Amino acid sequence: MFADLLPDGTILQGQRDQYRILGLIGRGGMGAVYRCERMSDGSTWALKEMRPPVEAAPEEIAENRKLFDQESQLLQTLDHPNLPKVIDSFDQAGRPTLVMEFVQGKTLEDKQRETNAPFFQRDVVNWGIQIARVLNYLHTQNPPIIFRDMKPPNVMLTPEGIIKLIDFGVARTYKTNKSKDTVAMGSAGYAPPEQYGKGQTDARADIYALGATLLHMLTNLPPVPLQTPKDGSLIRHNQSVTPEMEQVIIKAMAMDRDKRFQTMASFEQALLAVDRGVIVPDKLDDPTMMPTPAPVFNNPDPSWSNPNSNPAPAWGNQNPNPAPAWGNPNPNPAPAWGAPQQPNYQQPMAQPVPQQSVPSWAPPVQTPAWSPPPQANGPICDQCGRMNKPNARFCAGCGAAIKRAVPKLVITSPRAVWELALTHFPCRIGRRDPAQNHHPEIDLAEHDRGVASRRHAVIEQQGDHHLLIDLGSINGTSINGVPMTAYQPHHLRPGDRIRIGDVEMVFSIE
Numbered sequence: 033m034f035a036d037l038l039p040d041g042t043i044l045q046g047q048r049d050q051y052r053i054l055g056l057i058g059r060g061g062m063g064a065v066y067r068c069e070r071m072s073d074g075s076t077w078a079l080k081e082m083r084p085p086v087e088a089a090p091e092e093i094a095e096n097r098k099l100f101d102q103e104s105q106l107l108q109t110l111d112h113p114n115l116p117k118v119i120d121s122f123d124q125a126g127r128p129t130l131v132m133e134f135v136q137g138k139t140l141e142d143k144q145r146e147t148n149a150p151f152f153q154r155d156v157v158n159w160g161i162q163i164a165r166v167l168n169y170l171h172t173q174n175p176p177i178i179f180r181d182m183k184p185p186n187v188m189l190t191p192e193g194i195i196k197l198i199d200f201g202v203a204r205t206y207k208t209n210k211s212k213d214t215v216a217m218g219s220a221g222y223a224p225p226e227q228y229g230k231g232q233t234d235a236r237a238d239i240y241a242l243g244a245t246l247l248h249m250l251t252n253l254p255p256v257p258l259q260t261p262k263d264g265s266l267i268r269h270n271q272s273v274t275p276e277m278e279q280v281i282i283k284a285m286a287m288d289r290d291k292r293f294q295t296m297a298s299f300e301q302a303l304l305a306v307d308r309g310v311i312v313p314d315k316l317d318d319p320t321m322m323p324t325p326a327p328v329f330n331n332p333d334p335s336w337s338n339p340n341s342n343p344a345p346a347w348g349n350q351n352p353n354p355a356p357a358w359g360n361p362n363p364n365p366a367p368a369w370g371a372p373q374q375p376n377y378q379q380p381m382a383q384p385v386p387q388q389s390v391p392s393w394a395p396p397v398q399t400p401a402w403s404p405p406p407q408a409n410g411p412i413c414d415q416c417g418r419m420n421k422p423n424a425r426f427c428a429g430c431g432a433a434i435k436r437a438v439p440k441l442v443i444t445s446p447r448a449v450w451e452l453a454l455t456h457f458p459c460r461i462g463r464r465d466p467a468q469n470h471h472p473e474i475d476l477a478e479h480d481r482g483v484a485s486r487r488h489a490v491i492e493q494q495g496d497h498h499l500l501i502d503l504g505s506i507n508g509t510s511i512n513g514v515p516m517t518a519y520q521p522h523h524l525r526p527g528d529r530i531r532i533g534d535v536e537m538v539f540s541i542e
């Protein structure tokens with residue numbers, strides 16, 4: 033069907049460099065994507081050329097050339113960690129060609145095909161947050177860019193869990209004063225009613241399509257065209273789905289676009305709230321209950337955790353004891369950060385069992401990965417050896433008082449050394465901000481020469497174990513000299529040295 037694909041070894045002259053074709057990666061309806069080598073430095077890139085099937089009609093080819101050029105131009109003006117960067121574009125043998133970042137990984141469609149089962153909510157939510165974030169970036173361009181073809185094959189997932197949006201073939205800028213799109217596009221099941229040529233699509237079309245994409249990932253069933261899912265329909269297929277998440281999808285996929293999230297930012301915030309377990313379904317679109325944006329995964333936006341820029345998350349004030357940010361509303365939660373599965377975690381009902389995905393929040397692993405605790409439950413009685421429930425004060429076997437180890441930190445800063453018994457969790461580490469009523473348990477305001485973010489890191493207790501999590505701080509946290517990855521929990525062990533700027537904290541248990 034495709035005429036003469038470029039053979040391996042072909043060298044193409046671009047505008048900025050030469051490229052050697054290393055092999056075909058994939059073919060779409062109108063193009064082909066190859067892995068290539070940039071000749072000047074041997075680095076690997078993806079080369080996409082428009083290569084219509086031989087039987088394509090001339091008008092179709094012309095229309096697709098327009099779309100290809102548009103994709104190329106669009107991508108060159110954009111810069112976002114969830115978009116492949118474009119480094120060159122040129123024509124070869126009359127074919128428009130684009131050289132872009134080579135994304136290692138698979139499309140969500142490939143992943144789903146391989147797994148053939150619903151994915152865990154925590155993974156889908158994390159993908160959804162990243163997709164919403166990049167779509168929000170597109171929607172907030174001037175003029176707004178509507179992606180218009182959000183669906184699993186157009187989303188790639190790297191082994192580190194980073195999402196990259198590919199295929200801008202039908203993305204287009206939103207033109208005010210235009211009542212209708214010139215071309216009706218999108219993919220059945222993912223496209224909202226207004227995309228069936230009945231009106232001009234706006235950002236809310238992408239909201240519907242992202243809802244449909246997440247629905248597909250959660251249920252392993254393609255979305256039914258023009259059908260909002262019903263209450264209970266997601267949970268029926270996947271027990272890891274919470275009622276709150278189901279409501280988010282239902283809202284995103286409302287037929288009436290006025291009833292959907294009105295912006296991608298509010299969709300993202302609703303997903304963040306699901307992830308943090310603080311969602312209030314009837315306030316899904318109320319920005320005042322939304323947390324501040326979390327960082328971009330591999331390229332944090334400095335503004336979000338900058339000690340001088342961002343206000344405290346509004347939800348923090350509304351709920352004095354919110355579920356921890358990394359928590360999960362599921363009564364038997366799997367850890368939201370993709371740690372090894374706990375034995376009591378309920379898997380979705382559909383068969384086969386969903387795959388454990390790569391750590392959802394994790395850029396390339398730099399910290400020692402969190403290893404499963406040696407015991408999932410509580411302390412072992414030193415009298416009779418029985419394992420007890422996590423919060424037991426007396427042994428259920430012999431009645432002896434359970435001796436609890438007290439974790440502590442010895443904190444050394446240029447100004448002081450002090451010891452702190454960790455008795456309250458979560459134990460927040462950061463800089464105080466009285467204006468926001470923010471007073472972390474470990475306040476580094478006087479000690480770190482301005483390095484710590486207000487919400488820098490947190491120590492959380494899980495049974496008898498303690499997890500340190502960097503909350504996307506600007507300047508980072510290191511553990512035993514190794515920089516931590518934001519949101520990737522580190523299981524603290526006695527002797528671990530936590531460093532934030534000039535402050536060092538040594539963890540021990542007595």
Ligand SMILES: Nc1ncnc2c1ncn2[C@@H]1O[C@H](COP(=O)(O)OP(=O)(O)OP(=O)(O)O)[C@@H](O)[C@H]1O
Nearest residue numbers: 058059060061062063065078116133134135198199
């Ligand atoms: N930047 C990239 N890095 C690595 N692989 C990529 C990249 N872009 C695309 N691919 C791979 O190539 C395949 C085809 O890409 P893409 O969907 O962009 O092509 P297309 O011709 O526009 O397809 P369609 O007909 O679906 O619009 C993808 O499914 C993906 O596997």
